[in-house]
Amino acid sequence: MPIIAEDPNLAVPPDFESEEYTLARAQLINETTNDQQAAEILDNLWHIQNNADRCRWSARIREEAEEAEEERRRIAEEEAQRQQTLLTEQEAAVLEERKKNKSKYAPIRNTEVPSNPIILPCQYAVWKMKSGDYCELFYFTNSGLEEASWNTFTADEDALIMLPTADGMHKWIPAGAARDPKVQIVKDENLTWEQFNEAAPRMIVLMKENDWPDDRVAMHVSFWSVLQNHRWRHDFDTHKQRVLLLYQAQQQFQQLEPS
Numbered sequence: 001m002p003i004i005a006e007d008p009n010l011a012v013p014p015d016f017e018s019e020e021y022t023l024a025r026a027q028l029i030n031e032t033t034n035d036q037q038a039a040e041i042l043d044n045l046w047h048i049q050n051n052a053d054r055c056r057w058s059a060r061i062r063e064e065a066e067e068a069e070e071e072r073r074r075i076a077e078e079e080a081q082r083q084q085t086l087l088t089e090q091e092a093a094v095l096e097e098r099k100k101n102k103s104k105y106a107p108i109r110n111t112e113v114p115s116n117p118i119i120l121p122c123q124y125a126v127w128k129m130k131s132g133d134y135c136e137l138f139y140f141t142n143s144g145l146e147e148a149s150w151n152t153f154t155a156d157e158d159a160l161i162m163l164p165t166a167d168g169m170h171k172w173i174p175a176g177a178a179r180d181p182k183v184q185i186v187k188d189e190n191l192t193w194e195q196f197n198e199a200a201p202r203m204i205v206l207m208k209e210n211d212w213p214d215d216r217v218a219m220h221v222s223f224w225s226v227l228q229n230h231r232w233r234h235d236f237d238t239h240k241q242r243v244l245l246l247y248q249a250q251q252q253f254q255q256l257e258p259s
Helices: 019-026 035-100 123-131 142-150 193-209 214-228 238-256
Strands: 160-164 170-174
Touching (some): 193 214
Antiparallel strands (some): 160 170
8 A cells, every 4th residue: 555645634636627637537428427427426536535545644643653652652761761770870889988988978966156255264263153252354354364374274173272361360262262363453443344345244154154043144234234324334524434333343342242
């Protein structure tokens, strides 16, 4: 069966009554068939053939579509198999890499990077924070912390030293609670406002780290905040600013004066 080259659905029937088909009509003319009827017979024969060609064309289109789908499916399956093989090989390579370099793939903890400054005052200041006693703000200023960083002496917490008392007697105290005589202490009332601003927040941190009661910590925060916002704090008269620091020193000492 010849292959149909063009879509028969698009074919246009010829004009079988034209002069071009005179010979074809003549072969059909007889006693019962005239020229007009011969043209109609040719037209009917064309449509019969065209309908047959349309059926063959549709069958061919379906067959080609099925073949194309089968080919697409085959290619897809081959590609899926190739990808699976590649994935398996990659996973095997990763496992081998993890075995060879275990430390590289060791799990890490999702921890935050510390952003708070580390405050390391001298042993004497740490002792005072632990005991809850009065401690000069100087130890928490930049100068005080720098002085502590230079001092390499560390006393045993269990060690005791003997110091004279105000009544002329002597008593044993923990070594860490003794002042370093080499350190030149600046009293609270003689601090600058800049030094006060350095020391106060650091002392609050040490209070919290050493489990001071929340109400005492809050008291200091409130008291120092009031001083910072006092109308004399930025007064052009520096004596008024000094008065606030003196008042701070007196109140701080009275609240935490050691017994």
